[in-house]
Amino acid sequence: MTAQGDVLLRRSRHITQSVAELELLANNLENGWEPKLTIAREIVYPMDMLVDALATFQPQSRGTRITIIDSVISGTHDLIKDQVVDIAICGGVPPSGYISEPLCEIDFLLVCHPEHVLAQDPNIEDDQTLAQHLQIVIKDTGKA
Known part of the structure; x- marks a missing residue:
């Protein structure tokens, strides 16, 4: 993998994790947390x-x-x-x-x-x- 590809992969993992956390927060708020x-x-x-x-x-x-x-x-x-x-x-x-x-x-x-x-x-x-x-x-x- 190229250096550019490695940077994009790390960044996409960070974004995916952030989206998962946002979905969890939305679910918690919906449930009254x-x-x-x-x-x-x-x-x-x-x-x-x-x-x-x-x-x-x-x-x-x-x-x-x-x-x-x-x-x-x-x-x-x-x-x-x-x-x-x-x-x-x-x-x-x-x-x-x-x-x-x-x-x-x-x-x-x-x-x-x-x-x-x-x-x-x-x-x-x-x-x-x-x-x-x-x-x-x-x-x-x-x-x-």
Whole structure:
């Protein structure tokens, strides 16, 4: 086979594969399979757990395009209420009228430098004590 024939053969195989994938996608869409899925992930949810779930889904995905939106605090609930996402992973009960299921438990830890005054008291029990000190807070992505 000539070099030109080899190039044409490789290209025709690629086109044939693309046509087969397009036919499969059309069949999946006809059967109600979603062409795209948007997921809100509150940033406290471990990314490795989401990646593992998506890796499990991928062989059965039938060409579904997945978009992930990272959100914080009430921003996730806003995305749900505004119907921006198909699935939301949030750190709290979603707005009423939505089905939810716990995925995992996450423990939050207060951290400070070992020489900071707060490090001297291992049993901080009230928000008043914390309110007296500088806090670094990740910005809420909610509208309010």
